[in-house]
Amino acid sequence: MSVTQEAPPAPTEEPKVRKPSTRKRLVPYWLLLPGILWLVVFFALPLIYQGSTSVQTGSLEKGFEVTWHFQTYWDALADYYPQFVRSLLYAGTATILCLLLGYPLAYLIAFKAGRWRNLVLVLVIAPFFTSFLIRTLAWKTILADGGAVVDVLNTLHVLDVTSWLGWTESNRVLATPMAVVCGLTYNFLPFMILPLYTSLERIDGRLHEAAGDLYATPATTFRKVTFPLSMPGVVSGTLLTFIPASGDYVNAELLGSTDTKMVGSVIQTQFLRVLDYPTAAALSFILMAVVLIAVTVYIRRSGTEDLV
Amino acid sequence: MPVLRWLRRHLIVIAGLLTLAYMILPNIVVMVFSFNKPNGRFNYSWQRFSLDAWKDPCGVADMCGSLSLSLQIAVWATVGATVLGTMIAFALVRYRFRARGAINSLIFLPMAMPEVVMAASLLTLFLNMGAQLGFWTILIAHIMFCLSFVVTAVKARVMSMDPRLEEAARDLYAGPVQTFVRVTLPIAAPGIAAGALLAFALSFDDFIITNFNAGSTVTFPMFVWGSAQRGTPVQINVIGTAMFIIAVLVVLAGQLIANRRKNNARP
Numbered sequence: 001m002s003v004t005q006e007a008p009p010a011p012t013e014e015p016k017v018r019k020p021s022t023r024k025r026l027v028p029y030w031l032l033l034p035g036i037l038w039l040v041v042f043f044a045l046p047l048i049y050q051g052s053t054s055v056q057t058g059s060l061e062k063g064f065e066v067t068w069h070f071q072t073y074w075d076a077l078a079d080y081y082p083q084f085v086r087s088l089l090y091a092g093t094a095t096i097l098c099l100l101l102g103y104p105l106a107y108l109i110a111f112k113a114g115r116w117r118n119l120v121l122v123l124v125i126a127p128f129f130t131s132f133l134i135r136t137l138a139w140k141t142i143l144a145d146g147g148a149v150v151d152v153l154n155t156l157h158v159l160d161v162t163s164w165l166g167w168t169e170s171n172r173v174l175a176t177p178m179a180v181v182c183g184l185t186y187n188f189l190p191f192m193i194l195p196l197y198t199s200l201e202r203i204d205g206r207l208h209e210a211a212g213d214l215y216a217t218p219a220t221t222f223r224k225v226t227f228p229l230s231m232p233g234v235v236s237g238t239l240l241t242f243i244p245a246s247g248d249y250v251n252a253e254l255l256g257s258t259d260t261k262m263v264g265s266v267i268q269t270q271f272l273r274v275l276d277y278p279t280a281a282a283l284s285f286i287l288m289a290v291v292l293i294a295v296t297v298y299i300r301r302s303g304t305e306d307l308v
Numbered sequence: 309m310p311v312l313r314w315l316r317r318h319l320i321v322i323a324g325l326l327t328l329a330y331m332i333l334p335n336i337v338v339m340v341f342s343f344n345k346p347n348g349r350f351n352y353s354w355q356r357f358s359l360d361a362w363k364d365p366c367g368v369a370d371m372c373g374s375l376s377l378s379l380q381i382a383v384w385a386t387v388g389a390t391v392l393g394t395m396i397a398f399a400l401v402r403y404r405f406r407a408r409g410a411i412n413s414l415i416f417l418p419m420a421m422p423e424v425v426m427a428a429s430l431l432t433l434f435l436n437m438g439a440q441l442g443f444w445t446i447l448i449a450h451i452m453f454c455l456s457f458v459v460t461a462v463k464a465r466v467m468s469m470d471p472r473l474e475e476a477a478r479d480l481y482a483g484p485v486q487t488f489v490r491v492t493l494p495i496a497a498p499g500i501a502a503g504a505l506l507a508f509a510l511s512f513d514d515f516i517i518t519n520f521n522a523g524s525t526v527t528f529p530m531f532v533w534g535s536a537q538r539g540t541p542v543q544i545n546v547i548g549t550a551m552f553i554i555a556v557l558v559v560l561a562g563q564l565i566a567n568r569r570k571n572n573a574r575p
Binding site: 027028029031032034035036038039040042043044045046047049050053101102104105106107108109112118120122123124125126127128129130131132133134135136137138139140141142144186189190193239240243244246247248249250254263264267268271272277280281284285287288291292295 | 319320321323324325326327328330331332333334335337338341352353392393395396398399400402403405411414415417418419420421422423424425426428429430431432433435436448449451452455456459509512513515516519520528529532533536540544545547548549551552554555556559560563567
């Protein structure tokens with residue numbers, strides 16, 4: 001913070017408001033410069049490079065050249081639209097599940113936990129610190145063929161229904177869409193719970209009492225008071241869940257099969273194994289565009305533009 | 309039916325606790341399987357109890373090396389992102405200037421973009437520059453994606469800060485440096501700490517961005533990823549359990565300190 005040292009000492013003789021000196025006016029820019037430069041060089045510039053890569057043709061041996069070959073985009077979409085649709089579908093399902101599972105827990109922490117609040121919060125945050133790959137591998141054990149979970153679901157005939165829906169295969173959960181969505185939901189739940197908790201915690205408990213005094217049932221209180229007031233948390237929670245989930249490939253690779261591959265997987269393979277850079281770049285540009293458009297529309301519709 | 313009435317009254321608590329169980333379950337499995345003696349390469353099914361892995365946590369080739377590499381990267385990424393992020397947060401909250409909107413979007417965008425996109429685009433930059441992939445490219449990438457989260461955490465804290473406290477300090481003849489060190493920094497500290505903790509956790513745990521920009525360097529998440537194909541050693545579960553326990557202790561200690569402060573602050 002050497003910047004503050006450079007600022008001139010506070011005027012002690014002149015109580016009148018002075019126009020800030022040029023040096024002082026530059027303070028915010030000096031504060032911003034290193035960080036913003038970092039983001040420009042290592043975040044914005046790479047995106048431009050990627051844009052240029054996506055319209056190149058050539059091969060690894062002969063080298064790539066910008067030829068404005070937009071056909072790559074159409075070819076990539078034609079080849080990989082199942083993976084795209086699947087990614088958005090899985091990420092969307094996981095987000096809805098996160099909201100359904102996360103809301104009660106966030107509510108519990110905010111209003112019902114009392115002196116247990118800190119402990120529950122710790123239990124929500126602490127799993128974060130065990131590498132998420134290790135935890136995802138643990139799901140392999142939990143959902144294993146012939147394991148307890150599969151047994152219970154089988155006995156209750158749940159698997160018959162889900163297999164008919166195409167979510168599982170008979171007697172299997174692992175390597176099916178259900179396993180992938182389960183992993184995604186699990187992985188991104190904390191990103192839903194924490195914003196929900198923050199916005200629920202801000203709600204004045206007296207509002208609930210007031211609603212009760214006005215003869216609102218608990219359900220009505222929730223519908224008319226609690227939920228609308230928690231909207232900022234719902235919006236940021238769904239975004240924090242959906243965005244990373246749509247680009248994830250870890251769950252699909254570890255818990256799924258070749259039939260559950262998501263678009264992140266394709267981008268990774270094209271980039272790191274096939275070395276078809278233009279296709280990989282085009283794919284990740286399409287993913288970025290889809291996510292950004294979805295996010296913008298969603299933020300507009302939910303009317304919390306000040307969120308950003 | 310009293311049982312049904314009880315269920316209805318406690319519906320939210322029950323649902324919340326079930327979610328909590330869902331979140332903790334993998335950690336319990338990791339813990340239990342750290343005491344397994346696996347039969348073969350994969351540690352996915354229970355065989356019999358053994359303390360072997362706990363006695364020799366670094367007994368697997370390359371695992372502890374990757375762990376220490378990940379720790380180093382996480383520490384430097386935390387330092388870098390926290391310093392740069394705190395500066396940005398102060399500038400954004402305390403000053404009005406042109407390009408504020410553009411800068412806000414530049415900060416928001418990395419959080420609103422799937423990790424693969426950032427990872428792949430950064431790799432195109434490094435390939436174009438002919439950069440040697442390894443420690444430095446990983447560090448650059450980690451500082452980049454942690455930065456926005458630090459800014460957000462610090463911003464939230466600084467925004468809720470009463471500017472009159474600093475005015476009061478100045479009225480009491482504190483210089484700008486003194487005001488900053490004695491007043492501003494202590495008040496902003498919890499936000500900065502939260503940002504730093506988040507940066508550390510994000511960097512230490514990152515796989516997707518590292519996978520693209522690491523070259524042949526192997527961080528701990530990459531080691532775990534590789535072992536998922538080759539056969540997972542029990543020691544991975546030992547490390548996972550140790551991380552969980554350390555995290556619980558650190559967070560609990562932090563809360564105890566915060567509680568004590570709060571109690572002391574009361575007259």
